Amino acid sequence: MAMTSQVAILGAGVMGETLLSGLLRAGRRPEELLITERRAERATELRERYGVDVVTNVDAAAKADTLVLVVKPQDMPDLLAEIAPVIQPSQTVVSLAAGITTGFIESRLPEGVAVVRVMPNTPALVDEGMAAISRGAHCDESHLVLAEGLLAATGRVIRVPEKQQDAVTAISGSGPAYIFFVVEAMIEAGVHMGLPRSTASELVVQTVVGSAKLLRETGEHPTVLRERVTSPGGTTAAAVRELEDHKVRAAFLSAIEAARNRSRALAAE
Numbered sequence: 001m002a003m004t005s006q007v008a009i010l011g012a013g014v015m016g017e018t019l020l021s022g023l024l025r026a027g028r029r030p031e032e033l034l035i036t037e038r039r040a041e042r043a044t045e046l047r048e049r050y051g052v053d054v055v056t057n058v059d060a061a062a063k064a065d066t067l068v069l070v071v072k073p074q075d076m077p078d079l080l081a082e083i084a085p086v087i088q089p090s091q092t093v094v095s096l097a098a099g100i101t102t103g104f105i106e107s108r109l110p111e112g113v114a115v116v117r118v119m120p121n122t123p124a125l126v127d128e129g130m131a132a133i134s135r136g137a138h139c140d141e142s143h144l145v146l147a148e149g150l151l152a153a154t155g156r157v158i159r160v161p162e163k164q165q166d167a168v169t170a171i172s173g174s175g176p177a178y179i180f181f182v183v184e185a186m187i188e189a190g191v192h193m194g195l196p197r198s199t200a201s202e203l204v205v206q207t208v209v210g211s212a213k214l215l216r217e218t219g220e221h222p223t224v225l226r227e228r229v230t231s232p233g234g235t236t237a238a239a240v241r242e243l244e245d246h247k248v249r250a251a252f253l254s255a256i257e258a259a260r261n262r263s264r265a266l267a268a269e
């Protein structure tokens with residue numbers, strides 16, 4: 001079957017839809033994209049919302065020259081078994097699944113298929129994503145450039161050795177959840193002290209956005225920026241003392257190590 005320049009997104013859940021919408025915002029035409037989705041009502045919803053064709057995994061694997069795998073790690077073995085018979089070495093496979101190694105994917109596909117492993121994150125939905133990409137055994141520069149082109153549609157992209165991907169997953173893949181957790185806690189604190197929820201929410205969200213911008217635009221170390229907020233004998237010093245007493249720094253270290261370990265375990269499952 002003749003190849004087209006189509007990109008197929010296999011598994012259009014949270015992350016698959018995020019990538020799809022980003023590619024469309026970046027100027028890809030709906031005809032250049034295919035998606036697969038096993039629930040009929042979700043398929044209809046996506047077709048109506050984005051104007052892209054929803055096809056079977058086998059059709060996607062037969063038609064598109066780039067296959068982006070965005071199913072849960074646990075669903076990856078079945079998906080690979082389904083598409084392996086139709087994949088050719090001229091196609092590129094880009095996997096966004098946490099924990100799943102390029103070696104695992106290569107071992108279930110025909111010899112020679114180029115596999116790129118990516119760890120994206122959900123701020124890609126607003127074009128502020130952070131993605132890290134790693135090459136599989138059969139990748140050359142052109143495959144990495146192709147993957148960078150896809151991910152750059154929704155934010156920043158860096159290259160990392162694959163052995164760093166579990167740590168990347170723990171930091172930037174899961175990272176937005178930690179920030180939202182902190183935001184939730186700060187809003188709750190505001191409400192606890194009597195602020196209307198909407199006021200607390202506006203104060204916290206703008207503080208997070210402003211702090212992120214300050215980090216990015218000044219390039220200063222976070223410790224320096226924190227010290228500038230911390231007046232001697234003042235309010236911030238009192239708050240930071242509580243955070244240290246409650247071992248919040250150690251809790252972050254443990255939490256992020258747990259995410260890294262879970263990423264490693266997903267590969268073994």
Ligand SMILES: NC(=O)C1=CN([C@@H]2O[C@H](COP(=O)(O)OP(=O)(O)OC[C@H]3O[C@@H](n4cnc5c(N)ncnc54)[C@H](OP(=O)(O)O)[C@@H]3O)[C@@H](O)[C@H]2O)C=CC1
Pocket residue numbers: 010011012013014015016036037038039057070071072073075078079096097098099119120121122173174
């Ligand atoms: N969410 C995130 O922040 C991030 C996710 N990832 C990775 O992205 C992947 C997807 O995660 P996420 O989007 O959160 O999960 P979701 O459950 O939202 O999406 C997975 C989608 O794949 C569909 N699916 C499962 N099996 C098949 C199949 N055989 N054929 C077609 N579609 C299938 C599921 O359908 P159904 O609903 O019927 O189960 C679902 O719509 C994971 O591997 C995860 O590690 C990576 C970085 C960040």
Ligand SMILES: O=C(O)[C@@H]1CCC=N1
Pocket residue numbers: 098169173174
């Ligand atoms: O929680 C997860 O497993 C996925 C991978 C990184 C973010 N979400």
